[in-house]
Amino acid sequence: MNKNKNMKQIKLGFPGREWRNQTVELFKRAGYRPNLEETLFRVNINDPQFKCFLARTEEIAEYVEKGILDAGITQSIRLSEQGIKNIIKVSEFDYGNNVWWKTKVVLAVPFDSKVKSIKDLKGKKILTRVLNTTKEYFKKNKIEAKIEWVNRPTETKVPIFGDAVVEFTNTGNALRANNLRIIDVLTETVPTLIANQNAWQDKKKREKIEDLGLLLSGARIAQDYAGLMLHASNDMMEEVLGVLPSLKKPTVTHLRGENWFDVFTVAEKEKIREIIPKLKKIGCTDIIEFPLKKLIV
């Protein structure tokens, strides 16, 4: 739009590597047309108000704090790991590396190791990519161990280079493939939209960044929900409304010339599995479920 032409572009950090696929998909669902050429380190979301830079989540966290970027999607663990405090947390999104759930940070040891819990790791060597998180975890548990930073891949380095690893896991496949078993979960990490404090003072920039967060979370939540529509007669209504979740007040419309109503609502897909048989039992007809693109509550 022309009126936006003169607006300052927002410099946005876009996470590459393992967060790439899910992030691109979420932008698509949010209504952007992301185009990512990782071999050329280029990304564009087809919104003239955003200038995107493909970067690692470590860098995004740092550059947003310093103001080199106005905003970016980093990992929540990067903020604690790198001691980044002077930023605004805008939104968190529920996805991981190629999965639509949160990434976990776990402590793992070889299958045949005698180590049963963190207590057995006293004096042992722990390999990790998140040094500070690991150090803090061992300190909190009052266990002294040699904690060493390693570059990826971490999983393949035990037992030869160390006794245990603290590593990210999404599906557990990489751990299993390397004969590792999880003995504890340290924390979870989620993609987090953060903004620079100065950029946040600029009303226009702030609004655009907030809108981005709103649309991305709306698209993410919509994946877990579905629309539900059904017909119910007047005497069923009370029971029907009792069964339906109250996230979005159901829209009830009187069907012309009849004692029946059309009911429309949205609900979690998991709950819908239980709701539909109940509705059927009450006597509802024409029950349909359909997908959503965005849901903002």
Add this chain to the structure above:
Amino acid sequence: MTTRKIKIGIPKGSLQEHTLKIFKLAGFNVEVFPRSYVLGIDDLEIEAFLIRPQEIPKYVERGNLDVGISGEDWIIESNAKVEEVCDLEYAKRDIKKVKWVLAVSNNSNIKKPEDLEGKLVSSEVVNIAKKYFRDKKVKVKVEFSWGATEVKPPLFADGVIDLVETGESIRAHNLKVLDVIFESSTKLVANKKSLKDKWKKEKISDLSFVLKGAVKGEETTLVSFHVLKDKLEGILKILPSRGNPSITKITGTSWYDVTFIMLERDVKEFIPKIKRKGGEGIVEFPLNKAVR
């Protein structure tokens, strides 16, 4: 009674993915079998073939196919005498129209089409290219390109007439655009004789109707939200004018449900606005077809 059939050509290559998506939205189940040019389609009255879009107009003209989907560029290039049934307004990816442009190397001293006099231009659309220079009265040697045309200047050709979607390939190969020759969209074309057959004509027109509906459905989206009575007027003012919102009072409350359709590409601007004006429980749904 034997079932009558129409034969349809589906473009193989860059238009394929989007074409199959439109067919799915239109309600067909289409199956692509590996190494086969016959497509599986769950309509007994349709036989579908996967064919290069460059050749579809020719086969439609000859009557090997009753109907086909191809780019306007290939229809013009092949000079096929076919009947346009409808414009499907989609090209590769999300860009509706692709452009054919004349481009030269960024550091060449060719500034305008006339500077190409006596030079070599490479293109996949030789006939279109020749006509373009003939109309400009510039004598140029036009050579057929088998593809990857954008890499040819300056080593293999002085200029190219090539397809541009986002312009990224042009930039990546250090080319500059001198002129836009024409814009091309995707069309459903039919054989002239087939359209004289009453049954085929009806079948083709039904097909065109659902395909167009699917194209519209793909670019439109349904949005619904709740708003309190005193904020309703204010929020209706900002809605897109063509949405014709349906407004329903929620039984026993002072809330209203507002539902309307809008272009998908505008949604990302409207949703935050609706939220700021007091809309709650905003939901966006995908549509399969939209027919106005």
